[in-house]
Amino acid sequence: xxxxxxxxxxxxxxxxxxxxxxxxxxxxxxxxxxxxxxxxxxxxxxxxxxxxxxxxxxxxxxxxxxxxxxxxxxxxxxxxxxxxxxxxxxxxxxxxxxxxxxxxxxxxxxxxxxxxxxxxxxxxxxxxxxxxxxxxxxxxxxxxxxxxxxxxxxxxxxxxxxxxxxxxxxxxxxxxxxxxxxxxxxxxxxxxxxxxxxxxxxxxxxxxxxxxxxxxxxxxxxxxxxxxxxxxxxxxxxxxxxxxxxxxxxxxxxxxxxxxxxxxxxxxxxxxxxxxxxxxxxxxxxxxxxxxxx
Amino acid sequence: xxxxxxxxxxxxxxxxxxxxxxxxxxxxxxxxxxxxxxxxxxxxxxxxxxxxxxxxxxxxxxxxxxxxxxxxxxxxxxxxxxxxxxxxxxxxxxxxxxxxxxxxxxxxxxxxxxxxxxxxxxxxxxxxxxxxxxxxxxxxxxxxxxxxxxxxxxxxxxxxxxxxxxxxxxxxxxxxxxxxxxxxxxxxxxxxxxxxxxxxxxxxxxxxxxxxxxxxxxxxxxxxxxxxxxxxxxxxxxxxxxxxxxxxxxxxxxxxx
Numbered sequence: 111x112x113x114x115x116x117x118x119x120x121x122x123x124x125x126x127x128x129x130x131x132x133x134x135x136x137x138x139x140x141x142x143x144x145x146x147x148x149x150x151x152x153x154x155x156x157x158x159x160x161x162x163x164x165x166x167x168x169x170x171x172x173x174x175x176x177x178x179x180x181x182x183x184x185x186x187x188x189x190x191x192x193x194x195x196x197x198x199x200x201x202x203x204x205x206x207x208x209x210x211x212x213x214x215x216x217x218x219x220x221x222x223x224x225x226x227x228x229x230x231x232x233x234x235x236x237x238x239x240x241x242x243x244x245x246x247x248x249x250x251x252x253x254x255x256x257x258x259x260x261x262x263x264x265x266x267x268x269x270x271x272x273x274x275x276x277x278x279x280x281x282x283x284x285x286x287x288x289x290x291x292x293x294x295x296x297x298x299x300x301x302x303x304x305x306x307x308x309x310x311x312x313x314x315x316x317x318x319x320x321x322x323x324x325x326x327x328x329x330x331x332x333x334x335x336x337x338x339x340x341x342x343x344x345x346x347x348x349x350x351x352x353x354x355x356x357x358x359x360x361x362x363x364x365x366x367x368x369x370x371x372x373x374x375x376x377x378x379x380x381x382x383x384x385x386x387x388x389x390x391x392x393x394x395x396x397x398x399x400x401x402x403x404x
Numbered sequence: 405x406x407x408x409x410x411x412x413x414x415x416x417x418x419x420x421x422x423x424x425x426x427x428x429x430x431x432x433x434x435x436x437x438x439x440x441x442x443x444x445x446x447x448x449x450x451x452x453x454x455x456x457x458x459x460x461x462x463x464x465x466x467x468x469x470x471x472x473x474x475x476x477x478x479x480x481x482x483x484x485x486x487x488x489x490x491x492x493x494x495x496x497x498x499x500x501x502x503x504x505x506x507x508x509x510x511x512x513x514x515x516x517x518x519x520x521x522x523x524x525x526x527x528x529x530x531x532x533x534x535x536x537x538x539x540x541x542x543x544x545x546x547x548x549x550x551x552x553x554x555x556x557x558x559x560x561x562x563x564x565x566x567x568x569x570x571x572x573x574x575x576x577x578x579x580x581x582x583x584x585x586x587x588x589x590x591x592x593x594x595x596x597x598x599x600x601x602x603x604x605x606x607x608x609x610x611x612x613x614x615x616x617x618x619x620x621x622x623x624x625x626x627x628x629x630x631x632x633x634x635x636x637x638x639x640x641x642x643x644x645x646x647x648x649x650x651x652x653x654x655x656x657x658x659x660x661x
Binding site for chain 2 (some may be wrong): 154157180181182191201203204207209211212215216219220221222226228229230231232233235236239250251252253254255256257258261274278279290307308309310311312313362364365366369372385
């Protein structure tokens with residue numbers, strides 16, 4: 111039995127998890143709404159990861175995705191890259207945190223199999239904020255002097271037009287994803303999604319043309335009726351699809367819900383270091399829903 | 405790294421954080437995170453924000469808030485490591501070799517390129533001090549060390565702590581001018597050897613360091629005010645329980661070495 115064991119968190123059991131990944135028709139339907147070649151915004155592991163839909167994207171052999179990590183990518187990115195679904199990545203980093211390097215990402219970048227458009231966290235946030243406002247770029251202090259600037263032909267250094275003295279400043283372009291995909295603790299039947307303080311999910315929803323969300327549960331009532339929940343709620347105005355997939359972020363954690371599953375993440379990292387083992391491992395997740403052998 | 409050395413590093417870092425109002429800690433930084441929580445224990449009122457942590461964070465405005473907060477001068481201390489760090493305090497978090505098809509690729513630059521310009525006291529750390537990590541010139545500049553180039557900058561490095569020694573960073577006074585086509589590279593600052601950890605010497609540091617540095621007139625052995633046993637006690641009682649949600653593996657290894 112696989113359980114996550116952080117105190118105060120709800121344990122996730124392996125039988126329930128199997129149904130999240132193996133032939134989950136809801137996840138398949140949502141994955142079908144993400145076209146091949148789409149610019150797809152994803153959250154980092156510490157935020158809200160729609161892992162069941164990511165696995166469904168691999169199941170349907172999605173191709174040519176352009177990922178935006180908001181601002182970085184973790185397991186979702188590594189899985190999609192390893193499965194050959196990705197053409198480019200725009201992110202500040204791709205990392206598995208305490209579990210170390212993201213093996214498929216490192217392999218793909220080193221071989222030139224994907225185009226890594228190295229960025230830095232606030233540039234991603236600013237680009238999405240520009241899209242929120244429908245303006246072409248945002249200025250940002252700092253960053254100048256970094257080699258990132260050299261390799262990003264879509265960034266520009268200009269002289270601050272509002273200053274009397276020379277003042278170089280960086281401009282970064284808007285980032286307007288076709289789809290934002292994430293997992294959240296709850297939504298209501300009107301399609302409003304509660305994200306609490308994880309407001310990068312709100313930013314993703316605002317900036318993207320479409321927003322596809324999975325949640326742990328659909329609650330009664332309307333989340334916007336109570337100012338306490340309304341403050342942390344994305345209005346349905348910005349949400350294209352919302353479906354219940356309980357444990358949908360497994361094996362990474364979900365804020366205010368459950369911790370990461372350490373044994374599954376260890377098993378993943380171990381397998382992902384080898385191309386053949388990665389392939390077998392992912393097939394097993396797709397077919398049986400199991401992330402560990404136990 | 406053995407536990408005694410970890411304790412020394414945590415205690416030293418915490419001593420450097422004594423005057424901090426707000427310390428923020430980014431990804432993959434369990435030792436700085438432990439030091440920040442130790443500093444908070446010693447100076448009630450010190451605020452600590454651990455990136456990615458639900459409980460050890462005051463932020464309510466999503467991922468961007470750390471960067472906005474830093475831009476407003478509301479973060480006093482931050483920490484960065486690097487695959488490579490050079491003598492001009494440039495840091496490389498991207499990889500070794502020629503970009504983009506590098507021989508050794510790492511995660512990426514995270515927020516370093518930006519925060520390095522905004523946070524007034526950035527403490528650099530390196531737990532594998534050698535000529536492979538502390539190099540003459542980094543292969544990729546994730547975040548640029550301060551230059552006298554006239555580019556707006558409020559932040560930068562103040563120190564580099566490694567598993568062998570501690571350096572101060574001495575900036576140069578800004579005197580350069582700005583070129584219309586971009587920043588004009590002028591002079592950079594310099595590291596200055598402050599102390600060597602037990603078992604190391606001025607000579608061993610020289611052998612293991614790939615960049616040129618200065619030294620204070622009397623380089624001492626690194627020491628801390630508090631006994632390490634008492635630091636260990638505070639870590640066990642106060643720090644580790646708060647660290648376990650962000651760094652479960654670090655905490656487990658500490659408790660069962």
